[in-house]
Amino acid sequence: MNKTYIVDSTYEGIRIDKWIRNNIANIPQSLIEKNLRIGKIKLNKKKIKSSTKLNFKDKIYTYGLRLNFNEINEKKKFNPSLDVIKENESLIIDNNENFIVVNKESGISVQGGTKSKKNLIDIFSKSSIFEGTKPYSVHRLDKDTSGVFLIAKNRQTAKLFTSLFRLRKIYKTYLAICYGELDKKEGIFNHDLIRHEGKKKIIEKSKTLFNVIDKNSNCTLLKMNPITGRKHQLRKQLSIIGHPIYGDDKYVFDKKYKTKNKKLMLHSYSIKFMIDKRKYTYKASVPDYFKKLIKSKRLKFSN
Numbered sequence: 001m002n003k004t005y006i007v008d009s010t011y012e013g014i015r016i017d018k019w020i021r022n023n024i025a026n027i028p029q030s031l032i033e034k035n036l037r038i039g040k041i042k043l044n045k046k047k048i049k050s051s052t053k054l055n056f057k058d059k060i061y062t063y064g065l066r067l068n069f070n071e072i073n074e075k076k077k078f079n080p081s082l083d084v085i086k087e088n089e090s091l092i093i094d095n096n097e098n099f100i101v102v103n104k105e106s107g108i109s110v111q112g113g114t115k116s117k118k119n120l121i122d123i124f125s126k127s128s129i130f131e132g133t134k135p136y137s138v139h140r141l142d143k144d145t146s147g148v149f150l151i152a153k154n155r156q157t158a159k160l161f162t163s164l165f166r167l168r169k170i171y172k173t174y175l176a177i178c179y180g181e182l183d184k185k186e187g188i189f190n191h192d193l194i195r196h197e198g199k200k201k202i203i204e205k206s207k208t209l210f211n212v213i214d215k216n217s218n219c220t221l222l223k224m225n226p227i228t229g230r231k232h233q234l235r236k237q238l239s240i241i242g243h244p245i246y247g248d249d250k251y252v253f254d255k256k257y258k259t260k261n262k263k264l265m266l267h268s269y270s271i272k273f274m275i276d277k278r279k280y281t282y283k284a285s286v287p288d289y290f291k292k293l294i295k296s297k298r299l300k301f302s303n
Contacts, residue, residue, distance in 0.1 A: 007060065012162050014053065015050065016050060024062070035065065036049065045059075101151075104268075108120060110137055120135070120151065135153070146290075171271070172226060172271050173225055173271075174234055174268055175290075176238065179245075182220045189207070191206050207226075210222050210223065245266050265293060267286055267290055268284060286303050
């Protein structure tokens with residue numbers, strides 16, 4: 001069966017392969033490449049590559065897609081209970097006519113995927129806060145990362161936020177507790193980060209400003225301001241310099257850093273931006289488990 005999709009503003013500037021995974025199914029990269037190559041998926045009725053970036057109101061056409069559902073998991077929406085909706089509504093820091101700001105809990109995804117069905121977008125789509133509209137995701141925050149997160153209420157605001165992020169006009173501050181004592185009190189992390197798309201190896205430049213809040217011989221509490229926005233950027237950079245984040249099993253390569261701590265000690269602490277000459281600043285309080293580790297490690301921090 002042939003289908004036509006219209007790209008909404010939340011996916012402007014996003015690669016088509018990511019759009020496919022989020023809107024059709026979590027298809028392996030090789031299968032995406034094949035369907036694009038043989039013309040089963042086209043953009044504005046033209047053949048394109050998986051790296052092609054989308055524009056608002058682009059049209060994506062699929063022609064008799066036959067997917068091997070033994071290999072993939074079709075994207076299905078999470079159906080939240082009333083308690084789950086209320087629980088997440090209680091985490092809202094600000095609610096205005098154009099967007100909400102949430103102090104996201106660790107362990108919940110922003111959007112649904114194959115490994116995690118429970119997600120903020122599906123939850124808030126059932127909330128009375130979004131009655132007559134729908135929630136638009138405008139940036140990323142890892143499932144295990146807690147903290148401040150923006151959700152737009154309309155396409156115009158979503159498009160504006162997407163542009164501000166792309167132009168690096170939104171400033172985010174993260175807090176992290178990492179293993180070991182960092183030598184410098186402040187500086188810049190500059191790294192070439194590697195990721196893979198199928199068999200293709202991609203190298204991306206990454207840049208983060210950092211300031212040490214407190215440290216001892218066992219660990220360091222630091223503040224980080226990412227300049228670029230690579231996937232898992234902060235986690236990868238700290239691992240590269242030999243100071244992985246507490247609770248990060250994915251980027252810990254030395255057994256001595258393995259811990260019983262189940263929470264990732266990475267928190268999106270604040271976000272700042274300007275719209276129509278008005279400044280917006282939001283802070284998300286640090287989770288109790290984060291405070292507990294700070295105290296147990298004898299670190300100093302005033303929230």
